Structures are given as structure tokens and as C-alpha cells.
Amino acid sequence: MNPSATEYAIDVQKLNKHFGDKHVVNDVSLQVAHGEIFGFLGPNGSGKTTSIRLMCGLLTPDSGTGTCLGYDIIRESAQIKRNVGYMTQRFSYWDDLTIRENLDFIARLYDMPNRRETVDHALESLGLASRADQLTGALSGGWKQRLALAACMLHKPKLLLLDEPTAGVDPTARRDFWEELHRLAAQGISVLVSTHYMDEAERCHKLAYIAYGKLIAQGTAKEVIDSQDLTTWAIHGDRLSELSEQLRTMPGVDQTVVFGSALHASGKDHAALEKAVQQAAAGKDLRIEPIDTGLEDVFIYMMSRSSDNYGMPS
Amino acid sequence: MTTHALFSLPRWWSVVLKEFLQLKRDRITFAMIAVLPIVQLALFGYAINTNPKQLPTAVILGEQSPFSRSFVAAMKNSDYFNIVETLPDETAGRRALAQGQVLFVLNVPADFSRRLLRGEHPSLLLEADATDPTATGSAVAALPGLVQPVVEKDLTGPLAHLNGAPAAFDVQVHSLYNPEAITQYNVVPGLMGVILTMTMVMMTGLAITRERERGTMENLLATPVLPIEVMTGKIVPYVAIGLIQVTIILAAAYFVFHVPFEGSLIAIYLAALLFIAATLTVGITLSSLAQSQLQAMQLTMFYFLPSLLLSGFMFPFAGMPVWARFIGNLLPLTYFNRLIRGILLKGNGWIDLWPSVWPMAVFMVVMMGIALRFYRRTLD
Ligand SMILES: Nc1ncnc2c1ncn2[C@@H]1O[C@H](COP(=O)(O)OP(=O)(O)O)[C@@H](O)[C@H]1O
Numbered sequence: 001m002n003p004s005a006t007e008y009a010i011d012v013q014k015l016n017k018h019f020g021d022k023h024v025v026n027d028v029s030l031q032v033a034h035g036e037i038f039g040f041l042g043p044n045g046s047g048k049t050t051s052i053r054l055m056c057g058l059l060t061p062d063s064g065t066g067t068c069l070g071y072d073i074i075r076e077s078a079q080i081k082r083n084v085g086y087m088t089q090r091f092s093y094w095d096d097l098t099i100r101e102n103l104d105f106i107a108r109l110y111d112m113p114n115r116r117e118t119v120d121h122a123l124e125s126l127g128l129a130s131r132a133d134q135l136t137g138a139l140s141g142g143w144k145q146r147l148a149l150a151a152c153m154l155h156k157p158k159l160l161l162l163d164e165p166t167a168g169v170d171p172t173a174r175r176d177f178w179e180e181l182h183r184l185a186a187q188g189i190s191v192l193v194s195t196h197y198m199d200e201a202e203r204c205h206k207l208a209y210i211a212y213g214k215l216i217a218q219g220t221a222k223e224v225i226d227s228q229d230l231t232t233w234a235i236h237g238d239r240l241s242e243l244s245e246q247l248r249t250m251p252g253v254d255q256t257v258v259f260g261s262a263l264h265a266s267g268k269d270h271a272a273l274e275k276a277v278q279q280a281a282a283g284k285d286l287r288i289e290p291i292d293t294g295l296e297d298v299f300i301y302m303m304s305r306s307s308d309n310y311g312m313p314s
Numbered sequence: 315m316t317t318h319a320l321f322s323l324p325r326w327w328s329v330v331l332k333e334f335l336q337l338k339r340d341r342i343t344f345a346m347i348a349v350l351p352i353v354q355l356a357l358f359g360y361a362i363n364t365n366p367k368q369l370p371t372a373v374i375l376g377e378q379s380p381f382s383r384s385f386v387a388a389m390k391n392s393d394y395f396n397i398v399e400t401l402p403d404e405t406a407g408r409r410a411l412a413q414g415q416v417l418f419v420l421n422v423p424a425d426f427s428r429r430l431l432r433g434e435h436p437s438l439l440l441e442a443d444a445t446d447p448t449a450t451g452s453a454v455a456a457l458p459g460l461v462q463p464v465v466e467k468d469l470t471g472p473l474a475h476l477n478g479a480p481a482a483f484d485v486q487v488h489s490l491y492n493p494e495a496i497t498q499y500n501v502v503p504g505l506m507g508v509i510l511t512m513t514m515v516m517m518t519g520l521a522i523t524r525e526r527e528r529g530t531m532e533n534l535l536a537t538p539v540l541p542i543e544v545m546t547g548k549i550v551p552y553v554a555i556g557l558i559q560v561t562i563i564l565a566a567a568y569f570v571f572h573v574p575f576e577g578s579l580i581a582i583y584l585a586a587l588l589f590i591a592a593t594l595t596v597g598i599t600l601s602s603l604a605q606s607q608l609q610a611m612q613l614t615m616f617y618f619l620p621s622l623l624l625s626g627f628m629f630p631f632a633g634m635p636v637w638a639r640f641i642g643n644l645l646p647l648t649y650f651n652r653l654i655r656g657i658l659l660k661g662n663g664w665i666d667l668w669p670s671v672w673p674m675a676v677f678m679v680v681m682m683g684i685a686l687r688f689y690r691r692t693l694d
């Protein structure tokens with residue numbers, strides 16, 4: 001198939017994968033448009049890494065179909081590998097090679113023309129030119145992450161699959177990283193990125209939330225929030241944990257979460273929630289206000305609603 | 315439509331380069347390459363002495379006579395035998411041998427001197443524990459030389475007429491447990507194949523499992539590099555290492571152990587090259603089969619032991635039972651042992667070598683097929 005003719009950079013339907021009798025990826029379907037940054041969220045062990053591996057042909061799905069850049073994920077994994085940049089969750093470059101040697105090896109594997117210039121350029125823009133001959137194993141986590149990103153983009157892929165690229169990276173580096181992602185997206189590169197960070201989720205064009213192998217919600221941040229149809233009240237004041245315990249037992253309150261100085265109470269029944277919050281706050285020195293339900297409220301809500309289907313026969 | 319990518323020389327070369335770089339930084343492996351042949355040569359060549367002396371010996375004296383006393387004294391003087399005890403009868407002698415207290419029992423028959431004086435050419439009986447023929451071989455070989463001096467010393471004056479040919483008496487050697495003999499020069503050339511088997515299989519056995527355990531395999535699998543490029547690329551540096559080892563061993567064989575070099579050096583290197591390639595495919599195959607480095611090590615031992623035992627290195631091939639020879643015939647080391655001994659000791663030419671060359675080539679192709687079959691292209 002001709003990649004440019006396809007509407008989506010990633011288009012997969014009903015992917016399934018079992019490890020033993022664990023149903024790790026359960027009917028996952030998703031579409032990532034060209035030039036889109038697609039956030040892939042979900043708790044640890046929910047199947048993000050496995051889904052990404054299925055999409056780039058590193059794992060074979062038990063069932064399901066799909067294309068990556070127009071190439072079939074089962075039969076055309078060779079083409080997918082040539083055109084996709086995959087950054088593994090765990091740093092997977094060679095610790096006993098220098099930074100330059102790692103980049104050079106990757107460049108050779110992709111048969112890059114102008115290999116030397118490409119590697120030099122990557123080292124320059126990484127800011128690692130002066131340390132190019134250091135062993136990679138000696139780099140700190142943040143630098144390793146930047147190297148990994150540079151390496152997986154060396155062959156100028158049209159699609160990036162990034163598996164928790166910013167885990168353990170400091171905030172400044174994370175901000176730089178996301179600015180870079182948006183620059184790439186503006187050039188038409190599509191990005192699927194898994195993450196734990198809410199602020200990162202909010203910077204994605206689209207999101208998907210996965211729990212226990214199932215996609216629970218998908219769309220823009222607004223669509224994801226709206227899909228759950230939650231109302232949220234914020235309560236400011238002291239001794240919020242006690243209040244949280246109390247609220248949780250009241251009708252209309254589906255979830256309470258303490259965020260620093262504020263307590264968020266969310267529920268589907270708008271009227272009942274409002275009544276409960278006002279009742280709980282009555283006579284106390286508390287400030288209450290209705291707020292827009294945030295992504296984090298929704299993710300916590302979805303997480304607690306999704307059932308653990310692991311180990312169940314399917 | 316399944317798409318098959320073609321072998322790419324630049325990609326293959328990139329794997330080769332990477333392996334060389336990693337090897338260069340792996341000091342332990344590097345040391346092992348040089349030290350292993352030296353340690354093994356020292357062990358097999360010296361510590362496992364092929365010409366041991368002062369071997370424990372018992373005597374059964376059926377009679378006390380000047381002749382028997384002289385002969386026992388001559389044995390002691392030869393430095394090969396250490397007379398540790400005198401035993402009453404043959405049963406006691408057999409028991410001492412069976413229990414390994416002595417390696418030899420010399421039996422002087424009761425009527426030995428009477429028959430000697432009558433000119434009947436009697437025999438002394440030496441029973442030898444030939445479990446390890448290399449241990450007893452030299453001592454046994456030295457025995458006939460002990461007879462003549464005794465005869466010359468004791469059969470003088472009126473008895474001088476007995477002192478002629480054939481010798482007045484001889485020593486019958488009765489080898490127990492393993493009647494085979496082994497030539498001494500067998501050991502050092504044979505060692506070449508053993509050392510190569512050990513290092514080549516072990517080092518390549520770890521090559522792919524290491525990538526898997528360090529997590530770098532996922533990265534390799536995500537690039538366009540093909541299994542055949544990874545496998546053959548990983549093999550190349552070890553070919554160079556194998557040839558270095560061959561050189562070390564050949565130098566030691568020539569300068570230290572004075573093994574004769576009857577055949578051509580080129581033939582030796584070509585035989586070694588073929589053997590190294592065949593052995594490396596074994597390592598790569600084990601590496602694709604194993605889940606972890608530990609498993610790879612275990613599989614290596616599983617391959618190494620039969621090679622050591624059934625290839626004709628430890629025991630003469632012709633003396634092995636049919637089943638053992640069958641297994642031996644499947645191992646490249648068997649053919650390499652024949653090749654290297656044939657070239658070094660017998661000076662065999664190309665035509666003599668061919669019967670041992672093609673089986674190794676076939677072995678290599680089959681192994682590579684298995685390795686590719688089991689190389690996992692995905693993380694499943
Ligand atoms: N190769 C594997 N064999 C068996 N189980 C696996 C394998 N890879 C992942 N799993 C299991 O599948 C589940 C999902 O893992 P993963 O996809 O890594 O989740 P995430 O990336 O969201 O943390 C986990 O429970 C994990 O233990």
C-alpha cells in the first residue's frame with residue numbers, strides 16, 4: 001500500500017494479545033492522524049508497551065488487524081521498521097559503545113546516506129558533540145533519554161512511537177522535549193507517546209486511556225472529559241482528608257480526590273453532588289465552588305471504574 | 315504479501331563493527347582468549363603429565379633369587395616405578411590394582427630362576443592398570459630395556475652361555491581395563507580443537523542472549539537489520555579470535571612440546587578456519603535457543619562434554635562402542651581431530667583430508683539453518 005494514500009498514520013482494529021492466560025491487550029482499536037500527537041495513558045501494567053509493540057511488528061497479535069503508515073502490521077513489519085522510530089521504555093542502546101558509535105551503528109543499520117554528517121548533526125543538536133566519545137553507560141538518565149530520542153529519529157521516520165520517553169526526566173528537560181515533539185508534529189510527523197504525566201496528556205492533540213488492556217476512552221482531552229459526564233466541585237480549606245472520608249459515603253459523590261490545598265468531589269448526578277457538597281461544608285470554614293472537571297479527575301474515575309479482567313478466561 | 319528484505323552488506327558490516335568495538339572493551343573476554351589456551355596447554359601438556367615417573371608398584375615374589383632382586387632393583391633405578399609393597403599372592407595383587415593403590419603389579423613366578431638356568435626363557439608378568447594409558451604407557455615402554463642389563467650383570471661366568479639371543483627371560487605386560495594405547499603427540503594437536511570448541515561456543519553462545527538480557531534486542535528487532543545479518547555479523551570477530559588461538563597453540567606445540575609438523579601450515583589454518591566456522595554456528599544456534607545467559611552456558615556444557623569425550627580426543631575413536639562413535643561422527647571436533655592429527659603427524663595431503671572436510675561443511679550449513687529457524691524475529 002502507498003503510505004501517503006492512507007488517512008491515518010496508525011489505524012488498528014480490535015488488537016488482542018495474551019501472555020499465557022493473561023489478556024494483556026483486549027480489543028484495542030485506535031487511529032492516529034498524520035501530524036498528530038497522540039497520548040497513550042494508563043496505569044503501569046495496563047498494556048501500553050504491549051500495544052505499541054504490536055503496532056510496530058515486534059509482537060504478533062493473537063487477533064486483530066491494522067496498518068502503520070499504510071503497511072500491514074502483521075505482514076509488512078519490515079517496511080514499518082524502516083519508516084518508524086521506536087523508543088523503547090527501557091533504555092536499549094549499547095552501554096559499552098560510545099555515544100557516537102551508537103548513533104553511527106543505528107545510522108548504518110538504516111543505510112543512511114551522508115551518515116557522518118547525519119551523526120555529527122545529531123550530536124550537535126543534542127549538545128553532546130563534546131562528549132561524543134564517552135561511553136554511553138556513563139550518561140545520566142536524562143541524557144540517555146535524549147540520546148535515545150535522537151537515535152530513533154536519526155533515519156527521519158514519519159511516525160514516532162515513544163514509550164514513556166520522559167519517565168524519570170527533570171521538568172526542564174521534559175518541557176524541552178515536548179516543545180521538540182510539537183515542532184516535529186508541525187512538520188507532519190505523527191507521534192504516539194505513552195506517559196504517566198497529566199501535564200503531558202494535556203499537551204497531546206488526542207488521548208487514549210487504557211486500563212487492564214482495554215481502551216476506555218479516546219479523543220481530544222475535552223472529548224475524553226465529556227465522555228464521562230462528571231461534575232466536579234472544588235473545596236478549599238483545612239482538614240480536607242477527613243472531609244474526603246465523610247463525602248465519599250454520601251449519595252451523589254462518586255469520587256473524592258485531594259489535590260494539595262483543594263479537594264475535588266466528582267459525581268454523575270449533578271444535583272445530588274451539589275447537595276452533598278453543600279451539606280458537608282455547612283457550618284465549616286470552607287470555600288466551595290463548581291469547577292470544570294479535569295483530565296486527572298476523569299482518569300482517576302476511569303481507573304477505579306475499570307475492572308480487572310486479567311486472569312479471567314476470555 | 316510477505317515482503318522479504320535482501321541481505322545488505324553495509325548492515326552486515328555495521329554488526330561486525332559493533333561486535334569488534336564491544337569485544338575490544340570487554341577486557342575479561344579478551345584476556346580469556348589469550349589465557350585460556352595457555353592454561354589448557356599447561357594443564358593437559360604438563361600437569362596431566364604424559365610421561366609420569368615414580369608410579370606406585372607392588373611385587374609378588376614367588377621366589378627370592380638374585381635375578382628377581384636385580385630386576386626389582388633395576389625397575390627402581392629406572393625411575394618409572396616406585397615399589398611400595400610386597401604382596402603374598404595374585405589375589406592380593408588384583409585387589410591392590412582394583413582399588414588403585416598401585417598401578418603395576420610385578421609377579422615373579424615360583425620357578426623363575428630354575429627355568430632361567432635351564433635356558434627355558436621364562437617370563438616375568440607385569441600387570442598394569444591401563445585405565446589411563448597415557449599414565450602407564452611410558453613406564454611399560456621402558457621395561458624391555460631393563461632386562462638386558464640384569465642379564466649382563468647376573469649371568470656371568472659359567473652361566474654366560476645363557477646370555478644371548480633370544481634374551482634369557484622377558485617381561486609379559488598384561489594391560490588391564492583399557493588395553494588401548496595412545497600416542498603422546500595426540501594430546502597437543504587434539505587440544506587445539508578442544509580449546510576452540512570451548513571458547514567459540516561459549517562466546518557466541520552468550521552473544522545473542524546478552525542482547526536479550528540487556529534489553530538491546532528490542533532495539534535491534536525494531537531496526538531493519540535481518541536475522542542472518544545479525545548472526546553472521548556476530549560470528550566474524552570470533553573467527554579472528556579463533557585464528558589467534560590457533561596460532562598460540564601451534565607455537566606452543568612447536569616450540570614447547572616439539573610436536574612434529576609434517577604437513578602444510580596452510581592446510582592447518584584452512585582446516586582450523588572451517589572448524590571455527592562450524593563451531594561458531596553451534597554457538598549462535600545455542601544462543602538463539604537459550605532464554606538467558608545462564609541457559610546458554612548450560613547448553614554450551616551440554617555440547618562441550620560429548621565433544622570432549624567422544625571426538626577421539628580423550629579416548630581412541632576406534633576403541634569406542636558403536637553408539638559412541640555414532641554420536642562422535644555427528645560432532646565437528648571428531649573430524650577436526652582427524653584433520654589436525656593427519657596434517658601435523660602424518661603429513662596428510664588434500665586428498666587424504668577431504669573425507670573429514672565435507673562433513674564439517676555439511677554440519678555448518680545445517681546448523682546455520684537451525685539457528686535461523688530459531689532466531690526470534692519478534693519479542694513473542
Ligand atoms: N513478554 C511478556 N510475557 C509475559 N507477560 C508480559 C510480557 N510483557 C508484558 N507482560 C505483562 O503484560 C502486562 C502489560 O504489560 P505492559 O504492556 O508492559 O504494560 P505497560 O506498558 O502499560 O506498563 C503486564 O502485566 C506485564 O506483566
Ligand SMILES: [Mg+2]
Pocket residue numbers: 045048049050089163164
Ligand atoms: Mg510500559
